[in-house]
Amino acid sequence: MSPPVNMMNLLLLLVLAPSITLSQGNPIASRMFTLVNCDNTGLDNMLLQIHALAQAVVDDLSDVLDGNTYGDDDGSKEWYTARNLRLLFGTAFSEVDGQPGGLRFQGESEAMANDVRYRFLELAHAFETFWWDPRYNYIFCRAESDPLPFKKPVVVGDWFDLAPPDELQNPITDDEDWDDNYVYYRNSPYYRTDDENLNGRRMVVMESRSENVCEGAADAGGNKPRAFMYIHEGDFLQWMAFCNSFWDVPQAIENSDDGDNLDDFITRHTALLHELMHMRYPRLVVDIKDRVGVMEEDRNFYGWNGATALGVYKPDQAYNNADNYRLLAETVAYKPRHWRKPVWVETAPS
DSSP: OOOOOOHHHHHHHHHHOTTOOGGGSOHHHHHHSEEESOTTSOHHHHHHHHHHHHHHHHHHHHHHSSSOOOOSOSSOHHHHHHHHHHHHHOOOEEEETTEEEEEEEOHHHHHHHHHHHHHHHHHHHHHHHTOSOTTTEEEETTGGGOSTTTTSOOTTTHHHHHSOHHHHTSOBOOGGGOOTTEEEESSOSOOOTTOSSOTTOEEEEOOOOOOOGGGSOOOTTSOOOOEEEEEETTTTEEEEEEOGGGGGSOSSOTTTTSOSOGGGGOOHHHHHHHHHHHHHSTTTSBOOEEOOTTOOSOEEOOHHHHHHHHHHHOHHHHTTBHHHHHHHHHHHHSOOOOOOOOTTOTTOOO
């Protein structure tokens, strides 16, 4: 395992980098994403917290996968981690011969735990290497007050708003390759990815997307959508948008040593971690829609009840469900305890 980059050195590097406009207020995020309406949002601080949390998850999983064994489940940090892995990702652990209560992952469970650890390691590494490219990754921080993600998503952000009017009124038209989903301009900052010759053409995506995802139906827990991530089919282009309800989520949890309902412990940076897992593993880590147990129709698996249902009944699906990663990260962020038993998973272990 490679050692994590010192984040203070990372900050210094970003401040000194000539390609960064410090007036944007989020020099770290700006290095990886094109930001729209993100001033005064503290986005960089959230990214730093996510990096630290992802690394903490890696460390805790390493502690229970290092071959050592422990005594009976007495609430130790190692057993706490193992219990949460079992609930969220179905990783069973077995007793060690001659050591009742000893902790060991084997076979498929060991492989699953290692795969989960690797995904958190790669998430942390993405910040250290600036894995995302702002030409193809966008964050809309005030999506409901900005029509871009919904009615006319001009995903090159500020360029469209600042381009000279005469240029916007004279797009490049090419009858041979015209597509109603695109408008081509010679100086826009986004190249069409399948245009081998380019011929000076660049494009602005003018996709018709009238649905406001932020106004979607609430989940089973009554929660409205906080954010969403959208991949533009056919291109390496994706964007994240924060709904108004995202900013209602607390920045930190007061009295975090109290309570046993993990759904009460979501913060902005863990909500953002959910979306970043989508963006780090596009089309792999998704919001699973399926049915388990006695469910009569397909549904998404958000929150502690939903995520643990996948972990218990369909671990392979849990491995690709973004909220399972968010919840595991939250268990690491808070003092070890027995979280509330899922109410709809009758066979869930305590």
